[in-house]
Amino acid sequence: MLVSAIRLVVGYAIALAIGVPLGLVLARVPSVKRALGPLLLGLSSVPSICWLPLAIVWFGLSEAAIQVVIVLGAALPVTLATESAVRQLPPTIERAARTMGATGPTLLFRVLLAAALPGIVTGAKMGFTFALRSLMAGELLFVSGGLGQLLETGRDLADTALVLGVVVVIVLLSRASERVLFGPVERLVARRWGTAVP
Amino acid sequence: MFATTKWIGAALAEPEPAAAPAARAVERRPAPGAAGASAALEGVSLEYDGATVLEDVSIDVAPGEALCLVGPSGGGKSTILNLLAGLVRPTRGRVLFDGVPVSGPGPERAVVFQDAALFPWLTLEKNIAFPLEVAGVAPAARAERVDELLRLVHLSRFRASFPHELSGGMRQRGAIARALATRPRMILFDEPFAALDGQMRELLQGEVERIVRASRTTMVFVTHAIDEAVRLGDRVVLIGTRPGRVIGEVHVDLPRPRRGALGGTRTALGGASVEDVQAVRIAQRIADEIRAEVDKVAREEADGAWGSSSGPDGGDPRRHLGRGI
Numbered sequence: 001m002l003v004s005a006i007r008l009v010v011g012y013a014i015a016l017a018i019g020v021p022l023g024l025v026l027a028r029v030p031s032v033k034r035a036l037g038p039l040l041l042g043l044s045s046v047p048s049i050c051w052l053p054l055a056i057v058w059f060g061l062s063e064a065a066i067q068v069v070i071v072l073g074a075a076l077p078v079t080l081a082t083e084s085a086v087r088q089l090p091p092t093i094e095r096a097a098r099t100m101g102a103t104g105p106t107l108l109f110r111v112l113l114a115a116a117l118p119g120i121v122t123g124a125k126m127g128f129t130f131a132l133r134s135l136m137a138g139e140l141l142f143v144s145g146g147l148g149q150l151l152e153t154g155r156d157l158a159d160t161a162l163v164l165g166v167v168v169v170i171v172l173l174s175r176a177s178e179r180v181l182f183g184p185v186e187r188l189v190a191r192r193w194g195t196a197v198p
Numbered sequence: 199m200f201a202t203t204k205w206i207g208a209a210l211a212e213p214e215p216a217a218a219p220a221a222r223a224v225e226r227r228p229a230p231g232a233a234g235a236s237a238a239l240e241g242v243s244l245e246y247d248g249a250t251v252l253e254d255v256s257i258d259v260a261p262g263e264a265l266c267l268v269g270p271s272g273g274g275k276s277t278i279l280n281l282l283a284g285l286v287r288p289t290r291g292r293v294l295f296d297g298v299p300v301s302g303p304g305p306e307r308a309v310v311f312q313d314a315a316l317f318p319w320l321t322l323e324k325n326i327a328f329p330l331e332v333a334g335v336a337p338a339a340r341a342e343r344v345d346e347l348l349r350l351v352h353l354s355r356f357r358a359s360f361p362h363e364l365s366g367g368m369r370q371r372g373a374i375a376r377a378l379a380t381r382p383r384m385i386l387f388d389e390p391f392a393a394l395d396g397q398m399r400e401l402l403q404g405e406v407e408r409i410v411r412a413s414r415t416t417m418v419f420v421t422h423a424i425d426e427a428v429r430l431g432d433r434v435v436l437i438g439t440r441p442g443r444v445i446g447e448v449h450v451d452l453p454r455p456r457r458g459a460l461g462g463t464r465t466a467l468g469g470a471s472v473e474d475v476q477a478v479r480i481a482q483r484i485a486d487e488i489r490a491e492v493d494k495v496a497r498e499e500a501d502g503a504w505g506s507s508s509g510p511d512g513g514d515p516r517r518h519l520g521r522g523i
Contacts, residue, residue, distance in 0.1 A: 096315040099283050100329035100380070101305035114319050193318045194362025 004135060004146035005173075007063070011070025012131040016124060019075040023082025023123075024113065033083075044080060048073025048134035052141055066138040073134030074127040081123020085116035118193050125182045132174060234262030234416035235296040235306070235383035237282055242291035244277060251277050253441035254291070259384075264410070264417045266431030268424055269488060270495040274442020275420040279386045282418060283309050295384070305329055308377035309386045312393060314369040316361040322372050323348065323357040329379045347375040350409060367398040374409065384416040391426070403429050407455055424481045424488075429456050434484060438491045440498070446487045450480055 026033050026040075051072045055065040089112065097111040113120070139148020147166055154162035237259040244252040252274045259265050267275045280286040281293050284303040293300045295307060308329075316325045323344050330340045348354040351371040361369055370390050377385055387406070391399040403426060410417050419430050427434045431450050438445040452473050 090313075090315075092311050092313055092315040093317065095283075095285055095303075096309065096311060096317075098285065098303040099305070099307065099309040100376075101303075101332045102328075106332060111317070115317065117319065192360055194360060 004139065004148070007066055007070065007139075007146065008131055008135050011067050011135065012074055012128060014067070014071045015074035015078055015127055015131060018071065019078025019123070019127060020082050020113075020120060022075070023079040023120075024086055024108065026079065026083040027086035028108070028112075040076060040079060044076040047137075048130065049137040049141075052138055055138075066135065069138045070131050070134045074131035077130050078120075078123045078127040081126060082116065082120050085119020085123065086112055088119070089115050118189050121182070121186055121189050125178075125186070128177060128182070129174070132170070136170065233381065233383060233414040236261045236294075237296070237384055237416065237418070238292075238294040239278065239281065239288075240292045240294065242278075242281060242288040242293060244274075244281070244286065245289045250441040252281075252288075253443050255442065255444055256291075257435055257444060259416055259418060262414050262416055264419065264430055264432045266419045266421060266427035266434045267437050268421060268427045268434055268484060269437035269442075269445075270439050270492045271422050273437050273439030273491070273495070275422075275437050276388050277442060278437070279309070279388050279418060279420050282384070283307055283386055285309075305333055305380045306382050307384045307386060308380070308382035309388065310370070310373050310377050310390045312389045314361070314366075314373040314390075316369055316372055316376065318361050321358050321360055322353060322364065325361070325372060326376045326379055329376060333380050343379060347379060350378070351375045351405070366394050367402060370394065370402060371405065374406070378409065378413060378415075381413070382415060384418065385410060387417065387419040387421075389420055389422065392422070399423075399426070404455065406430060411454065424484050425477075427484065428452075428477050428481045434480075436484060436488050436491075438488075439495055445491065446484075448480060448484055448487075450477075452476055452480075 026037060048069050051069050052065070055068040059065040059068060093111065093115050094107070097107055102111055135146075136148050136151075139146045140151060141148075147169060151163055151166050154160070154166065239255050239257045242252055242255045243250065255274075255278065257265075257278070267278060269275050277286060281288055282295070282300070284293075284300045284307065300307075316322070317328065320328065326344050326347050327340050330343060335343070344357075345354070348357055351374060353368060353371055353375070356364060356368060361372070364372065373390070391402050394402065406417075406419075407430060417430075419427070421427055421430075428450055434448045434450060435444055436446040436448070437443070456477065457471070457474060
């Protein structure tokens with residue numbers, strides 16, 4: 001389980017690091033939006049498990065292959081959520097910032113990204129679910145340690161109790177992430193931004 | 199309350215030696231007392247999406263002047279403001295600030311928006327500190343200036359509140375404080391009180407008169423409310439619609455501080471001062487001059503049917519919306 005958790009955290013962190021900046025660029029640069037927008041939207045409907053064969057061909061039956069699947073699965077929803085959050089900001093936010101002399105990185109990070117944070121947090125939460133799913137799918141397909149492999153072991157031994165046990169663990173993992181991570185973050189953001197508490 | 203506000207306003211109007219370092223860091227020009235800058239639109243036209251939004255608009259704003267733009271909504275008043283702010287570029291003509299063409303927005307031209315546009319994720323004091331931070335003011339000087347501004351708009355008690363925890367009037371006062379933070383040489387108001395109730399508007403008009411006059415900043419104030427324009431403006435420029443253009447100009451030669459819109463009521467009921475009567479007369483003149491434009495907008499918005507259903511006998515809309523109303 002620790003193996004799975006580390007994979008999840010690493011893959012998810014990479015996905016956030018790619019998704020948030022990419023979403024920001026998509027929202028702000030029309031040419032990038034035109035070039036990549038439809039492609040990304042299309043790709044987001046591809047289940048992340050579909051990337052596994054490609055990942056295995058490129059990286060072999062390795063840690064990297066699983067990471068690739070997690071990143072691909074989680075980065076897209078984060079990207080799209082960030083993009084729509086930034087795009088839907090009231091225009092006066094940016095105008096006000098510009099009349100106060102904010103330009104470049106200040107405008108981008110201290111104003112636009114900050115203003116879009118409630119939407120980005122929602123996207124990040126969605127991304128986490130996708131990361132978890134991708135992880136399980138990846139781990140199921142080849143022997144690699146972790147929860148997925150435990151599921152496979154359960155199947156091999158026809159041990160339904162083990163399989164259901166692992167499912168319960170996955171549910172608990174997801175609930176725990178909600179309780180200790182996303183719940184508090186969302187509440188904090190909602191309180192500060194004055195948005196509705198989900 | 200007004201006695202104290204006046205006192206604070208007066209104190210802040212003078213170039214205070216204590217706040218001088220902060221002021222110098224913010225202002226690029228150290229000269230105290232020369233706050234207001236001139237501005238001008240020279241033959242400005244703006245086309246957007248094939249439509250002419252503004253046509254050959256020329257307006258001069260003198261240093262320290264309080265200029266109000268009045269006209270029916272959708273008439274390009276806010277566009278003129280955006281041009282002055284540097285948020286929009288003209289298709290033809292020039293926009294000058296202090297004699298120099300405007301190339302983009304800048305902190306020397308602050309804007310107060312209709313919806314306040316305070317940043318929802320920052321507390322009031324951090325909102326007010328934001329332009330100072332962008333300008334690179336040192337933390338100590340920043341804190342001092344923020345304190346001063348919070349006192350000026352009577353919001354010291356709410357410094358740690360987030361914008362959504364404040365009332366509409368408080369948010370606008372916060373936005374005014376934020377606009378004043380970097381001691382801009384011109385403040386642009388874009389119908390800032392349109393969403394507020396009557397009493398709050400009256401109160402905030404008084405605050406604007408007190409604060410902005412005291413800072414000697416040039417002010418351009420867009421509104422559709424004639425009484426507001428007459429109260430705040432040294433001069434009122436009337437803006438026609440579709441395309442937006444200047445259709446007239448009225449000088450408001452009344453002493454300050456002025457009394458608010460209730461002057462009209464006082465005139466009707468007796469007990470009005472000479473100034474009240476004068477203000478009502480000026481407002482009446484403005485109303486007469488823009489009536490045709492308002493009619494035009496109403497007719498266009500009513501899809502050409504305006505007037506036909508407004509009386510039992512239908513007929514000519516000009517009769518029903520004529521001068522006597």
